[in-house]
Amino acid sequence: LGAEGTAGSVRTVGRHRAHLGFNRRRFPDPTGENNHAPRRIVARWPGHMVDLDVKKVGVIPDGGGWGVHGLASEQAEQ
Template sequence: MTHRNSPLSVEGRRRLVERCKTRPIAHVAAEMGISRATASKWVHRHREFGEVGLLDRSSTPKQSPTAAPNVVVREVERMRREHKWSAARITFELEQVGIQISRRTVSRILTDLQLNRRRFIDPTGESNREARKIVARCPGHMVHLDVKKVGRIPDGGGWRAHGKDSPEARAVARTKTRGTRAGYVYLHS
């Protein structure tokens, strides 16, 4: 997915490739406000992969060599569900069987499995957290309301606008004694 400030969308990349068929890459890149290297990248991807090469790619790595093996993840989950052990205890128990893993890694695994809090597991070891879904019974059943707290400024402004001993400030002070007071107004939208 292109980011907010990206100069080239998928359509922009198509236009770039079309223009580069008849003109030098450096000239087209300068016209489009991108570097020559970026323009070359998209032209070469189009030559190699066709239209598919112009689409956005996932930025996630294909391999994560330092990720915990699936066997270790399953063992951490089993220990948590069966014994409800803490991350420190799970780390200790894994070290006893020859698996070296840090407590922080165990904590991350438990968070990924949504088992990071003991209260999320019932006595049988099952997860007791259900995904909550809010569903409207009919259109207009649920309404979103925004509330904004705004300072109430007296007519003519306050003493900051005119000075503390000005006639306008004295007029505002007189209105305070009559019952209209400064404070806040809440705007609902």
């Protein structure tokens, strides 16, 4: 836009692009091809990257969850 003589804030332009759905990097390419080059993730030293799996711990009522509160409950059959 600056080359055409149109002045505007970078933040304003970014906000309008996000509103129109053009806030992803692949969209500005006229051919529609993904212009983001894939890169390899390399650990700098042993133990640098750690895979952590997180599981939510919840309270399951006696008899199970679906049978008490879910699809098999009397409320769902009504």
